[in-house]
Amino acid sequence: MGHERTTRSHFRGTGRIPRRTGRRSGLLALALAIPLAVPGSAVAGPAGAAPGRAAAGAPSPAEQWNILRPKLEGIKGTWTNQSYTGSVSRTMPDTALLGNGDVGVTSGGSTGVKSFYVSKGDFWAGNPTARTAPIGGVTLQSTTAQDNPDLALGATATAGSTAGSFTASRAVNGQWGSGYEGWVSAIGKPQWIALDLGSVKTIARFVVRNDNAARPGNEAFNTKNLTFQTSADGTTWNTVDTVTNNTADVIDRTVTAVQTRYVRLHITEPTQNTTPDSTNNPRARIGQIELYAGAGGTTPPAQPFREEQHIVDGSITTSVSMGNTPLSMRTWLAAEKNVLVTSVTSTGSQPVRLQASVFAGAMGSPNSQYSNSSGVDGQVMWAERATPSGPNWVSRAALASTVLGATAVQPPTSSGATAKTVFTVPAGGTVTLVTAVTGGGRNPAAPHGDAVARVRAENTGSIGTLDTQRVAWWKNFWMRSAVSLNDAALERYYYPAQYFIGASSRAGRTVPGIFGIWTTTDDPMWDGDLHLNYNAQAPFYGVYSSNRPDLALPFHEAILAYVPEAQRRAGQDLRRVHPEYVTSRFPNGGVPSGVLFPVGISPFGSASGSTTDDQYHQQVSNSLFSATQFVAYYEYTQDENFLRTKGYPFLTQVARFFEHWVERDAAGAYSLWGGPHEGTWGKNSSPDLGMLKQVLAAAVSGSQKLNVDADRRAVWQNILGNLPAQPTTTLNGRTVYSLASGIQGTDTRLIRPGDNTINLEFIQPADQLGVNSDAGRLQVARDTVTAMNSWGQENSFPKIFNQAARVGYPADQLIDAFRSVISTRTAPNLRITDPHHGIEKSGATEAINSMLVQSDASVISLFPAWPAAKDASFYQLRQKGAFVVSSSKAAGTVQYVDVRSEAGGTLRLKNPWSTAFTVTDAAGNAVPYTTPGGVITVPTTAGRTYRVTPV
Template sequence: MRGAAALALTAAIALPLSGCAAANAATTRSAADEWAQVQAILGGIQGKASAPIGNVTTKKFTAGMLLGNGDLGVVAGGSNNTSQKFYFGKNDFWGTAWNSGHSQLVTAILSLGSLTISSSTSSPNPGPAYKMTQDILNAEVLSTVQLGGATVNMRSYTADSDNAFITELSSPAGSPSVSLNIALGLPGPDSHTSYPTTVAGSGGTIVATRHNNLKGGSDFQSESSIAVRPVGVGFSSTSTSGSTATGKFTLAGGSTVQLATVFRSDARQGSGGPSASTLAGRATSAVNALTDADVANLLSNHRDFWKNYWLKAFVQTNDTTMNGYWYGALYAMGSASRPGKVLAGMNGPWVIDDFTQFPRYWYNYNVQAPFYGVASANHPDLLQPYNVQQNAEQQWQINWTAASGGYKGEMWQRTMGPFHQFMPTPAPASKRSSKNARWTDQKSNGMFAALPSLWYYEYTQDQNFLKNQLYPNLRAVDEFYRDYLTTSGSRLVVAHSSAHESSDDLNPNLDIGFVRRVETELITLSQLLGVDQNLVPTWQSTLSKLAKLPTATVGGKTVYTMAENINGSTSTSNTFKPGDQPINMEGGVFPGENIYVGGDPTEVQIAINTLQAMNSWGVTSGQNKGNGFPKEFPIAARVGWPAADLVSKLDAAIKAQWRSSNLTVAQSGGGIETSGTVEAVDSMFMQSVSGTIRVFQDADWPATKDGAFTRLRAKGAFLVSAAQAGGKVGPITLGSDAGGTVKIKNPWGSGTVSVTTAGGTPVSFTNSGGVISFATTAGTSYDVTSSAAAKVAGFARGPALGPDQQGGAFLPPVPGGHPELPLLLGALLVAVYLLRTVRPRPRVAVA
């Protein structure tokens, strides 16, 4: 759904600071308090529909409501108001699909069909009854549909402890009984290829199977079975027609029935998997064995999973648009990616059709972008499927680089599927006899592919991961770049690469930034691991000779360009594109992370100039509204674009392409990648790329805007909680996952600083040059404050205040009462105390 749709945030609550306590991460006393805060925030953030949702079935990302457990994906929606339809996808169900635009079969994630709930009895007045709610707090879709003469309520969710999908069907007391039809449909025959399917119904259960279209002994073969049954009662009759199995049963008035759909699957290289009948039998046995008690356990586990998920980190932006986006995006990512599952494609596991517009992984930004903010939002575990895919693919890409390009090391193809995860690692390939610099276009893909894995290490400090996967990966990227770089005068340059696809460019910003990043990173990591010390001078030499990030003059100011030349042209009409997506800063600022607040001020100013001259903010026609959304705002936050203006611009961009039905932002360039702007919000609250943690105004948060965050994750594996009120920052709570020294930019600027453990034990620290520094111990929490810190109720050191210690905090209204009234005077006194001149941080110029 495109256009300026309004945010549909029911009872939108812009909670004050008490809604997001800076709590001690290790203290259980505040768990109930924190959960109440999260419930209050998320209770006002829901997808809503009062009529059938448009654009559910699309070649792009759906507007339907979303459910998922990191493997199974379900889209809720339908084309009429007298039924409810659910579409199924699965992260490991891949094959090839017909691309009509290219008239060939291409690697693609495939559909697993749909489930439709309807009645043969006509509905007398379905329009007023119809409604749907995407409840992200509980990860459920709530539907009300008039089926026959009964108004049927549905609660649907994907289980987290099994590949099961549950829809609870009920009707109010006094409702008439209604006969329901449950249709399990698989996609029909394809004229270009064959996807073997079976459908059957017996013993009160309907079942279907689907196999992909790859049959060779070395092919990736995937198959899945789906069995459906009303728990405890079964279908009274079943039938099949074509690729659809249908079951019928009667929902008695005032009763509740759990409709269970169970999936069983197999994915492997070559043959040897279970037969269709065997797989169907597994799903049938599982669904037949379910009892109401089993379903209750599935629901309890589901609720526990999502409660723990939301408590990992939460924020209060005091902006309904930003809150809606941040939580909606993290809901999508928590539903699409889980440890132990196959990496989600560009549309996640939400697959409506066998051929979507972007049916696989694209490594020149698209597959990385959804993960931009997950680590800083304290969900680094969501990166694990990416890491597995990255590791499985590495030797294949080294071989491709050698055999096709004739180069050492690792460069990456632009697009692929997950097939190599299921295949043995190949033997090293021989290099071709001569180098071919034009065997592919974008030479930046290898480092682009490595970046999410680098973040996983930086935010978790997982030393085994560093040693066994990340470091070898970065060394292979380094080997390629050093073999590929050529000398031009006194410079090392990247020739014959490509800024955008299918070009022949000199020194793209992406390549120069990524070379700079990998060489810098290897100098640090090699010393940490005690390896490759003989290469440190080589890496330092590469950095000293490397061409600078390309620039030009536009409007009298220096700006970053996409490349030094584009197809041989140095004209800014070719190298600098206002209104475009900001690929001219991806290598330098983000995700390259070479330029940042607290870094080289000249480079930061050039980045600000560039943002100003491009005017790419996701609200005008062009690629700033295409692939731009996950790029523009993290880049702007990382270089300190004026914070209040950034909030305004981000709000406008979210609203311009907001899907009110499923709380995601649309864009023409892809699907779940719009979740990447979570990093912009995180970076506005807190930045740590410089090695020093910066919060609020020292990051990129408006001085005049109250806000709070709980357990955002900083590089170095530190969990940070803090709040700002009246322009002043309160005490900071910091948890250390891995130990090591932490540095915090002093957000108070005056007053007496103190550092203690959560238990109150004083900790030795330094406070020099505006930076507080102290040694931490893994598993320990610390309170950092100043006599100049904001005295905000609910943010004292230690655990969050409980309901009997509310002080002057504002609370959401309680039905039947007004608890905020006795607190108003105290809150006003606090505000008066805080309304004084606040310490401004130096700002770059935006003229």
């Protein structure tokens, strides 16, 4: 084990008040003081260096947009069928997604039916505990009768039993699609479901869509044996067809035509009996029942279909046929207003009648404790949803829709949770469906009135203005920074990942949960919450260097809102972390100050019910993980107001807890206990140790910057200076970084190859090791990355690539591993998939940024983890110290470096050239500099841009 006591400084300021720009930003002065050398002139370099041509510098904004826009236009999700696989999901959907940081929109539907499912970032149920919830959605479909229509659609359905809200009517509502669950029975067999068609109909074919048809992986729950029965009176049943030993997802049977009003499926074996659950808990699960007068094989061929998700401007285009008429749709969500717009243009030669509907409810696992209602107000349709009542809060949200530009619009009608209207789109004409979204939060008044008023205020002119504003907003978003990698695979990950976090998070809004702001089910995995042992922080790992630090502000607000409860827990609930250990050290069951966070919370602070996963898993690191994002925001922005009002107060709370938690031996050395993995217990847990060093260093420098807490500063400095080095162990003859210095319990392994790279989180997000660190420690880190080989491990995606880049892992190997995971894990909407996680995958954008530029140990390094022979460039990547950097590398040579200093301070740039270079300002005037230790060192002025180029 190594025990060198190496720590890093944080939060050292310039002494200047940051100059405000268009966003909250400032400057962090770099921490290491490098002795000044003799000031240089405008040109420096080795004697006799051959002069070369200096590059022109970074492109202008107009030039940059002309480069970037075609790239973004070419990166899009594409679908050519109407299965909408993954639209209804307990995790993050796989279909086209829109978002404005408050409202999330998920594309869905079925053949000939176009739906958009709507959720809202602050629409959380509070009872019995917090969880995200969908509001409902809007649907467009034809009213034209099909040649061979589904006669079961809308039939009155009854069943022998029902499990919760999975009623029989769900099997005939026409909303079946990917992820959908229809009728589910109680446990037991046999089961039955019966349909009353309302009048006598001719039936020659029946279709049963089993559970696995909509929810892949559930083949054990496909119906095995059933009989298809008819009746003249709904009481006496005649068997028409018998199905035995079925394993198929869809049962599609042609029968001798029969005239009947009543139909029943009598299910004798509802499951395959191939798993313990399907054997011990047999339930019938029927996603949809379809009945046709025509025999099998008469289903008309699929009409041409194409849907595209456009990240360049946050829109979805759909080419689809309804009523045998080709339609072109464009759907978008306003950037600054919660208004969803779908324009429908007919490209056919005849008018087409369409039905528009707005509904409240969940597409997946609907909870009967939610209330869903609808209504009409003039030409406006509305639907409203309320979360379950109980001792905690109730949230309400509403949708209101109206049709603009149509002819022959019928008065809307309402029934149950759905309101609808019928209208005509003339040949070649365009009609617009406008939907306002309101409500959310805790205990709002009924929001549908506000939604009605908002949508009624819209007209063709205002919609055009919103459209223009949306396009401008996304252009501004993309122009904050950009990369050019000459690598289509990496860029196909990088830009969609930026899109998803940009669509999910917005300053002044509610922080997105683990799956972003896209919820389509009442039973989201992990309650859709904020998991604080990395998952909730990981989406923001790349926003700082991507020059979008404001996207992290909602996370800070959620953490600060929970502080009062975290303080209570530190004093009263600590024993639950590890009863034996805590009782031995803290007989009162708590510590007198500081904060203790559980693993899962909601955005609503200390409100009753806001804790989602009320466990600690023997970990005290949730506050430390959260603190990393406060440190990063200040280091990359030097926003002194943030430091004073939010960053420093929170860091001191975390530091105060660990003042009590750490143990001090007779020699004055400190150690701490905690769980590196959930449920483990180890001494000097690697992530805890690294993040504690980061917090203490930041608290010390923050107190110096603000000139406060000198007494506490001395305590923090003492602990910081006497913490051990990151623990190591030996694996296959090599020294590697370990999970802890020692672990108790049944699994005492100090390193777990192939598992989550927890043992490297001291590198990132804790920033305790970087490309300018000691060469020996860097080699240990690179050997650890190799030994872990966790490139494909699902938790590690937003970790290992960042960590590898930060320590200068061999660039070609790093990129190959990155490409390999991307190639096998990319969903049609271009998100990175795994069975349990969502928006956190955006965090690996930090890896790409760190390959191109890093600020470590107060020095900015260019292309530190990029292949030497591979061209690349980047535009406005933000570095610690609030330096915004642009550069390009071609033919192995850095062409230029442009640096905008947002609040002054000293720029330190590792010299990338062996030849002469110039340092000028934006006007071309020579700027004084020094080159101590091969580091180009330039005193800067806030708001000025500096250019360094070879000559």
